[in-house]
Each structure stands twice: as C-alpha cells, then as structure tokens.
Amino acid sequence: MSSLVQTCVEVFSQLLEYNEREAVLGDLEETGVFGGLALRDVLGLVVRRKLEIWKSWRPWLTSLGLAVPCSFLLIGLSLHVSQTCQRLLGSKVEHASELIVGPGLALFVCNVLLLIGWSWTGGFVMGSVSRRTVSVSAISAFIPCLFCMSRFHVAFLSRFSLVLFLFPAICGVSHGLRFAQIKFKPALAMAIGITLLSIHTWSSSGFWFPNWVLSWPVWFLVMTAWRDRPHKLHIVAQSFRQT
Known part of the structure; x- marks a missing residue:
C-alpha cells in the first residue's frame, strides 16, 4: 500500500512546475513525510496552483x-x-x-x-x-x-x-x-x-x-x-x- 501511495505522490507531483516539483519532493524527503500525509500535501499544493490560474x-x-x-x-x-x-x-x-x-x-x-x-x-x-x-x-x-x-x-x-x-x-x-x-x-x-x-x-x-x-x-x-x-x-x- 505504501508503494502505491508513493507512486501516486510522484504521479500527482508531475502536475507541478519542474522547479517546484523538485523542491516539494526534496522537502518531503528531508522532513521524513511519506504515505498519506505526503499525498495530502502534494494534492493540496496541486489544487491551489490550478485554482490560482483561474484568478486571471x-x-x-x-x-x-x-x-x-x-x-x-x-x-x-x-x-x-x-x-x-x-x-x-x-x-x-x-x-x-x-x-x-x-x-x-x-x-x-x-x-x-x-x-x-x-x-x-x-x-x-x-x-x-x-x-x-x-x-x-x-x-x-x-x-x-x-x-x-x-x-x-x-x-x-x-x-x-x-x-x-x-x-x-x-x-x-x-x-x-x-x-x-x-x-x-x-x-x-x-x-x-x-x-x-x-x-x-x-x-x-x-x-x-x-x-x-x-x-x-x-x-x-x-x-x-x-x-x-x-x-x-x-x-x-x-x-x-x-x-
């Protein structure tokens, strides 16, 4: 299950810009956040970034x-x-x-x-x-x-x-x-x-x-x-x- 969640984290992180994606994945690894918490953080960031686009x-x-x-x-x-x-x-x-x-x-x-x-x-x-x-x-x-x-x-x-x-x-x-x-x-x-x-x-x-x-x-x-x-x-x- 943990490997599946980690795969989902990597897949959803592809929706971020390259520099931001590398920074986010690096921060998660340094802080030791894995599994569901990592997936929640990545998904939350992706949603916020996509919603920001529609402010224009x-x-x-x-x-x-x-x-x-x-x-x-x-x-x-x-x-x-x-x-x-x-x-x-x-x-x-x-x-x-x-x-x-x-x-x-x-x-x-x-x-x-x-x-x-x-x-x-x-x-x-x-x-x-x-x-x-x-x-x-x-x-x-x-x-x-x-x-x-x-x-x-x-x-x-x-x-x-x-x-x-x-x-x-x-x-x-x-x-x-x-x-x-x-x-x-x-x-x-x-x-x-x-x-x-x-x-x-x-x-x-x-x-x-x-x-x-x-x-x-x-x-x-x-x-x-x-x-x-x-x-x-x-x-x-x-x-x-x-x-």
Whole structure:
C-alpha cells in the first residue's frame, strides 16, 4: 500500500512546475513525510496552483468566451460548407465555365477561406493567451462537437462534416503555443482579409452577430501586436543609442 501511495505522490507531483516539483519532493524527503500525509500535501499544493490560474481573465476568455461559442458557430459553418460542396459536385453544369465563375462557387470558396481563417485565428488565440489551461479550452471546444455529432441526422452527409474546422483550429493552437504573438503587419493583413471575406454575411440591418463573435480573435491579435509596437521601438531606440 505504501508503494502505491508513493507512486501516486510522484504521479500527482508531475502536475507541478519542474522547479517546484523538485523542491516539494526534496522537502518531503528531508522532513521524513511519506504515505498519506505526503499525498495530502502534494494534492493540496496541486489544487491551489490550478485554482490560482483561474484568478486571471485569460482562461475564462479562452474557454467560455472563445472555445464554446465559436465551436457552435464553426460547426454550423462547417455543415454549410459541406452541404454547398455536395450541391456543387452533384449539380449538372452544362458549361464548365459556369462552375468556375458562377456565384455559387465563388461563395463556396469564400466560406471555405472564412472557415480556415476563423478556425486558425481562434485556435492561435486559444494557444497563446492561456497556455497553461489550453487543455481545458480544448475540452470546452470538443464538448459542443460531441453534442452536435451525437444528434446529427442529415442524409448523405457524414457526422465529420460538422468538424471541418478542427484541423485548422488545431494548427492554430499549435502555432499559438510556439509563438506567443503575430507581427503587426501580418495580423492586420489577416484581419482585413477575413473582414472582406465576411462581407457577404452582413445583413441589411448591420453586421451579422456571429460574424463579430468569430472575427474578434483576429482583431485581438491586431490589437495585441499594436500594443507591443511602442515597446519594441523603444528597445530598438535604446540599442541604437548605446551603439
């Protein structure tokens, strides 16, 4: 039993940062605390550290403000893209030029680009803003997917047509974990491009609300890059004066 408890202590200690984990295990060994007391101390510390993360606005933004609502909206867009693709491929076109320049194909391409852009930028913000809770954000994004897939009953379409956005979103998360920020000019170009592509989603009464929900991550990247520009310019100016 004692060996099992000690194994649990080592397993749960892996949830701590490396330096803190080594310090905690070293203190327990020096003080001679083993068994249930050691497990209680390690678990208590792990719980406190995990709760401290949620005192910041970042994990709440990425999990509730981004992952959940954007997942539902991207599921709807994925389904729309899948249905449009099936309709275009199944329709009989008399002339090939009609398929190439027709408005239906142009709208389909626009929606595909929007799906990729919205998914990637949302994933990037999820991975870069709150790296320590990205697993929670990922679970929050997968729950709507599982919910909708379990209730999906559309003839001639696979359930996987609902989650076309997952691959670009995962790529965005991966890049967000590797790079905390995008440079200002690429971020601005991406934001302008996505906004122009989303023009067809505007209604006569103003902007379509889901459009704003899906577009805020890319403009968030623009604002973040713009905010850090003066700091970078100040560093460059200091280095120039020192030389």
